[in-house]
Amino acid sequence: MPEDxxxxxxxxxxxxxxxxxxxxxxxxxxGYFHADPESDKPRFSQVIPPPNVTGVLHMxxxxxxxxxxxxxxxxxxxxxxxxxxxxxxHAGIATQxxxxxxxxxxxxxxxxxxxxxxxxxVWQWKEEKGGAIISQLKRLGCICDWxxxxxxxxxxxxxxxxxxxxxxxxxxxxxxxxxxxxWCTRCHTALSDIEVEHEDKAGHLWHIRYPYADGSGFxxxxxxxxxxxxxxxxxxxxxxxxxxxxxxxxxxILPLVERRIPVINDRFVDPGFGTGAxxxxxxHDPNDFEIGRRHSLEQxxxxxxxxxxxxxxxxxxxxxxxxxxxAVVADLEARGLLEKIEDHQHAVGHCYRCGTEVEPxxxxxxxxxxxxxxxxxxxxxxxxxxxFTPERWTxxxxxxxxxxxxxxxxxxxxxxxxxxxxxxxxxxEQVVEIEAPKACPCGSANLRQDPDVLDTWFSSGLWPFSxxxxxxxxxxxxxxxxxxxxxxxxxxxxxxxxxxMMLGLRAMGDVPFREVFVTALVRDYEGKKMSKSSGNVIDxxxxxxxxxxxxxxxxxxxxxxxxxxxxxxxxxIAGNRNFVNKIWNAARLVTMNLExxxxxxxxxxxxxxxxDRWIMSRLxxxxxxxxxxxxxxxxxxxxxxxxxxxxxxxxxxxLELAKPRLYRGGPEERRAAQWVSWRVLECALRLxxxxxxxxxxxxxxxxxxxxxxxxxxxxPSAGDFARDPGAAMEMELIQEVTVGMRSARxxxxxxxxxxxxAVLVCAPGAREVLERQSSYVESLxxxxxxxxxxxxxxxxxxxxxxxxxxxxxxxxESGVDAAxxxxxxxxxxxxxxxxxxxxxxxxxxxGFVSKAPPEVVEKEREKExxxxxxxxxxxxxxAALEGPGGA
RNA sequence: GGGCGUUUAGCUCAGCGGGAGAGCGCUGCCUUCACACGGCAGAGGUCACUGGUUCAAAUCCAGUAACGCCCACCA
Numbered sequence: 001m002p003e004d005x006x007x008x009x010x011x012x013x014x015x016x017x018x019x020x021x022x023x024x025x026x027x028x029x030x031g032y033f034h035a036d037p038e039s040d041k042p043r044f045s046q047v048i049p050p051p052n053v054t055g056v057l058h059m060x061x062x063x064x065x066x067x068x069x070x071x072x073x074x075x076x077x078x079x080x081x082x083x084x085x086x087x088x089x090h091a092g093i094a095t096q097x098x099x100x101x102x103x104x105x106x107x108x109x110x111x112x113x114x115x116x117x118x119x120x121x122v123w124q125w126k127e128e129k130g131g132a133i134i135s136q137l138k139r140l141g142c143i144c145d146w147x148x149x150x151x152x153x154x155x156x157x158x159x160x161x162x163x164x165x166x167x168x169x170x171x172x173x174x175x176x177x178x179x180x181x182x183w184c185t186r187c188h189t190a191l192s193d194i195e196v197e198h199e200d201k202a203g204h205l206w207h208i209r210y211p212y213a214d215g216s217g218f219x220x221x222x223x224x225x226x227x228x229x230x231x232x233x234x235x236x237x238x239x240x241x242x243x244x245x246x247x248x249x250x251x252x253i254l255p256l257v258e259r260r261i262p263v264i265n266d267r268f269v270d271p272g273f274g275t276g277a278x279x280x281x282x283x284h285d286p287n288d289f290e291i292g293r294r295h296s297l298e299q300x301x302x303x304x305x306x307x308x309x310x311x312x313x314x315x316x317x318x319x320x321x322x323x324x325x326x327a328v329v330a331d332l333e334a335r336g337l338l339e340k341i342e343d344h345q346h347a348v349g350h351c352y353r354c355g356t357e358v359e360p361x362x363x364x365x366x367x368x369x370x371x372x373x374x375x376x377x378x379x380x381x382x383x384x385x386x387x388f389t390p391e392r393w394t395x396x397x398x399x400x401x402x403x404x405x406x407x408x409x410x411x412x413x414x415x416x417x418x419x420x421x422x423x424x425x426x427x428x429e430q431v432v433e434i435e436a437p438k439a440c441p442c443g444s445a446n447l448r449q450d451p452d453v454l455d456t457w458f459s460s461g462l463w464p465f466s467x468x469x470x471x472x473x474x475x476x477x478x479x480x481x482x483x484x485x486x487x488x489x490x491x492x493x494x495x496x497x498x499x500x501m502m503l504g505l506r507a508m509g510d511v512p513f514r515e516v517f518v519t520a521l522v523r524d525y526e527g528k529k530m531s532k533s534s535g536n537v538i539d540x541x542x543x544x545x546x547x548x549x550x551x552x553x554x555x556x557x558x559x560x561x562x563x564x565x566x567x568x569x570x571x572x573i574a575g576n577r578n579f580v581n582k583i584w585n586a587a588r589l590v591t592m593n594l595e596x597x598x599x600x601x602x603x604x605x606x607x608x609x610x611x612d613r614w615i616m617s618r619l620x621x622x623x624x625x626x627x628x629x630x631x632x633x634x635x636x637x638x639x640x641x642x643x644x645x646x647x648x649x650x651x652x653x654x655l656e657l658a659k660p661r662l663y664r665g666g667p668e669e670r671r672a673a674q675w676v677s678w679r680v681l682e683c684a685l686r687l688x689x690x691x692x693x694x695x696x697x698x699x700x701x702x703x704x705x706x707x708x709x710x711x712x713x714x715x716p717s718a719g720d721f722a723r724d725p726g727a728a729m730e731m732e733l734i735q736e737v738t739v740g741m742r743s744a745r746x747x748x749x750x751x752x753x754x755x756x757x758a759v760l761v762c763a764p765g766a767r768e769v770l771e772r773q774s775s776y777v778e779s780l781x782x783x784x785x786x787x788x789x790x791x792x793x794x795x796x797x798x799x800x801x802x803x804x805x806x807x808x809x810x811x812x813e814s815g816v817d818a819a820x821x822x823x824x825x826x827x828x829x830x831x832x833x834x835x836x837x838x839x840x841x842x843x844x845x846x847g848f849v850s851k852a853p854p855e856v857v858e859k860e861r862e863k864e865x866x867x868x869x870x871x872x873x874x875x876x877x878x879a880a881l882e883g884p885g886g887a
Numbered sequence: 888g889g890g891c892g893u894u895u896a897g898c899u900c901a902g903c904g905g906g907a908g909a910g911c912g913c914u915g916c917c918u919u920c921a922c923a924c925g926g927c928a929g930a931g932g933u934c935a936c937u938g939g940u941u942c943a944a945a946u947c948c949a950g951u952a953a954c955g956c957c958c959a960c961c962a
Contacts, residue, residue: 012922114947205962223962236962258904273961286960347959360960392891399890403958409930490957521956547924558910559900564892565956567899571911578924589921636901640909655921663920739928746928752917782919782927835906842905847942856905856943863906 010702012592013586016548020694024138024238032076032711033143035083037479044080045480046072046513047464048144049488049496050152052091053130054098059522059530059568060489061133062140062540063556067519067635068487069142070557073690074630076143077715083480085145085467088131089152092456093187093353096415099125115451117412122415126151136541137155141549141693143711150467152459153417160466162420162434164507167419169432173369174409176421176430180289181408183361184351185307185321190365191457193405194494196349196358205344206329207275209236209337213251213260219244220339222274224346225284225585226332227325228256230313231300234280236831239265240277255337256328257314266291283362301362305412314762321359366410366419366452373502374401380501386511389633392495393518400494411457416453423448461499464512471507489521517633520565521555543573550692551577557691558639579643580695583688586651587699590677593662599705603675606686607668610773611657612676614731617724618649619680624718626687646684653735654680660779678703683716698843732771734776737806741781747824750812755784759793762806770806807873818881829874836867 027033035045046068051061068084075081087416096110099122103109110118137144141659150157182191206226209218221235232254237244248265268291269278283301284293292299302312309316309324316324320359332338349358378401380386381394388394410419422431426444431437436742439445459466464486468477482504488497497516498700504512510617523529530537543552559566563592622645629638654677661673682703700710707713750756758781760770767788770777774786787793842848842860 010921013924050936221962225962228962268961270961280962285962287962288960290960346962396891400958494958561901566902569899569911572899574924575910578922581924582922585922585925587921592921644909651921652926656926659921713952743928746916749916752927753919839906842943845942848905849942851942852905860905 010584010588012585012588014548014581014695015546016550016580016694019698020139020141020549023694024141027143027709027711028146031708032709033084033145035081035145035476035480037081037475039081041079041081043083043480043484044075045083045085045483046485046487047085047467047483048087049486049492050087050089050150050460050463051133052094053088053133053151054091054094055088055124055133057133057136057140057539057540059540059556061137062552063522063560063566063589064487064489064519065137065140065142066553066556067517067560067633068485069140070553070630070635070690071485071487071517072143073711074695074715076711077686077689077713079714081479082143083148083476084142084144085148085150085464085483086134086137087143087150087152087463088133088145089460090416090456091128092411092413092416093189094455095122095126096413097187097353099415110414118414128849129523139541139544139549141553142383148467150841152456152463152466156469157459157462157466158417159434160462160470161417161454163471164462164503165420165432165458166432167452167507168368173372174366175369176364176366178362178364179367179408180284180286180360180362181365182349182358183305184354184356184358185305186354186356187351187413188305190361190363190408190410191358192349192408192457195352195565197352198347198349200345201348202346203346205274205342206332207339207341208255208279208332209339210252210255210279211337213253216453217307218337219247219252219277220275221277221279221408222281222342224326224344225325225636227309227316227321228281228284228302229254229279229322229328230309230316231281231283232257232259232261232279232299233282233292233300234261234273234295235263236266236269236274236278236280237263238267238269238271240267241269241271243271243276246247254640255335256331264291264295266294284360286360287363289360299362303361307359316589335643349674365408368407368409370404370406370502373506374404376505377401377498377501380505386501386513386516388516388518390518393490393516397493397498407455409458410450410452411455414449416456416457419450419452419454419804421450422451425858446727450822457495457499460496461503462507464500464504465508481508482511483513485515485517487517487519490518491521493518498717520560522566522568538570540566543570546693547573547577548580550580550695552641553603553693554691557635558643559636561634561636579647580692582647582651582687582690583695586646586655587681587685587702589655590681592703594674594678594704597671597674597678597704599678603672607672608676609657609661609669609672610727610730610734611654611776612672613722613724613727615654615676616721616729617651618645619683620718620721620723622649623683623687623716623720627716627718630690635691642684642688642691646688650680650684653731655794657776658778660775682706683720684711686710686716689713730773733766733769734773734780737770737777738780740806741777741783741810743807744808744810744821744824745782748820750810752782754812755782756788757785757810757811758783759787759789759809760806761789761792761809766806796845807877822878822881825874825878829871829878832867832871832874836864836871839864839867 047066048844049064072082072084102108103113113121134149165174181511182193182196184191203224205222205224208224208226208229209220211218219235223229235252237247239248247263250263251260252263254261268287269276280288280291280297281300282289282297284303300312302309306308307321309319309321311317313324316327319327329338350356351358378398381397388397420433422433422437422446424431424440424442425446425448427440427442429440429442431440431447436449437447440447464483465477465481468474468481470477486497502511504510540552551573555573622641625641626638629635629641658673658677661669665673682700685696687702697710700706762770773786777783778786839860843864
């Protein structure tokens, strides 16, 4: 940064907007984000979960990518060669929908445009508008290796897709067939099973009479979708059902359609449900499809792709499916064939992209055989090659993998990877190739490529290696695959994580990632899902503009407890904006007092005071805690430790104790305080950097002796600072006495500015410490001076108070209220009494003394002694105040 | 139907076998030379309920309830 800039006086309020863009450009310009496969550092790699090109940054992204950035920045500082692979996903349906809506607004549609023009149009859209999210990720501070940015439909990823397809096809793991699939009548495409979201809905169970052909009454079936009866080709009963012993083999007349259909036996039928007799619609229900196959039933498709009844629906042809339902029910009722209608709760499937009710639909599609791919993917987790955090996702992964069903991968869309299969119009051969073949093996050039495209998740499933150059064996692949960590929200474990495992193991022969870190979902402050319709969306970019990126990142990271969803509120972000500001101002204090300071030379150990030794000891603790938290993805634990240390220990205590020396200390004292405050601040900034990249860089650069960038600085180690248990104990005493003094002052209304004297009476051990550090207590408690004595002072002193560890006598008369002090002491006494009672009871229990570990018992005894002493002092004080001489 | 998670201060949440914690909010005092996006002090809780294990349970086990989520082809 330019010289004059760093000399500039710091404002009392941190302004993130000015700082963030400047540093991001600096880092990116220096190439810090770029991973070098030739370096000799240890490797760390991760791939971004590619956001949809249509996407805009939401809180889920901010959390997910913010945490990945925390991980990446820490690894970078730890000396790893870090590769964070970025890119976007072509998001088949979502993107096609966006452009289709555009066309609609222009009064046209894709069919009018034609496939080639339409796809061109989508590409054009992608170039212009797609990937806005990339620049948003930069505002978040993400250190992705942008030079490597990929797109699931770029040339390399497309080649990987075709290569994997052919390999699986040649191995017999991809097949084509006519099955019941989930059909979205709005998107006009098949969906895989996991792309269907089930929702319980209040519906009805219609009981319908199907008359026997011989006129001898009827059999009653129950259904939740009466319109599908138009496609019925049988009625099934369970052979063990005594109510229906003789009906199999008979014929019924399908009402409205007047088709003769058989009654059959099938063990699938549950005698306990409905009427025990099931209408069988092989073309519109997966179970019925299976029954139909077992009994060679005809499959009558009654629906058009857009969800209207087709010509097989007779009089109902042309009606919308729901319209047809009403009409069918009305007609049945008119004919006296509707026996009854029951209320019935049942799950209805909806398209995960557009929310339309999905139809089970018979059509010819491509599938991947999953079981052979799932087995190694289960093995890899079982033998620990990949682990999940939190651990409980392991079981959920197993359960899904073990019950996996074949994956429908063909989509009737235009935007996506067109299936690399060509059909010969002459010999009917099906040719699968990586590059478009010129001719069929039969010599014919009349080849037509399959019009369908692949499920978007097919290409996302290859992401960890397709982005590194596969199928070419690149250096990047050799150096950075498998990746170290995959960070993702739990809603795409099945869509994405599971598929990457299966396909990675298949194509690369090794797992795609060593660890999976499953993040929480971000919800609003009431725990509701954020959604546009609820109006409870907090836009990360808005937050960044108001509070700054660092405040947002710190907030998200410090409430990210593994395994629990996050309820985000703006107040919380504001609170952490204040923390960022606190850091800013602490740094101001330190830097404003560094004149004449040379960072080079060490400070002699004997010029360090108690506070100096204490804060460095605390820093050593917090380094350990914060680092341990980050190591196990407990970013909340680490964040809290950092917050407490910086605000609580460093600002509230250490800097207050350093001020007298910084402002008016002798040269040596001043230098020691400068040195320690500088070192501790510098180290704390490095520790905080992964969470708050911008403010830490800005402040770090202003410190003497700073290097090129905090990003290149080393990660702190607990061993950099000495542990000092003695200093910790002494400081604890100082803090207790200080809090006691301040409490007494505050509750008696002694003005904060009133400099008063105090006499302390305390045990020899405490006295030694307090006497040695009396200046600490004086400055922290706003006292003019402290004297020490073995006995209470004479009549000149107005107030006697008890503080933890000592009795204090304050020389302040006016306004002192004996009743108030008695009340204050009585409240403390009550607390002590309760604690003591529990303590005594515990020690009186024979079981405790004999069975609890000795150190626990000893600790309890020590506690009892302390409590008794405290109680004694409090009682004596109260008595003194109540007595004739007291008040 | 199966599974999982949550239930701790007014709110949002940590803690997950040995002294009930944080942030925000609230009350009082303080515009003191880093910060009012601040300082100091304080109020506030039978840790959902019932039973069990243990010398000891917010913490482990079992069950109950409420809320939330995921999976599932009983029409």
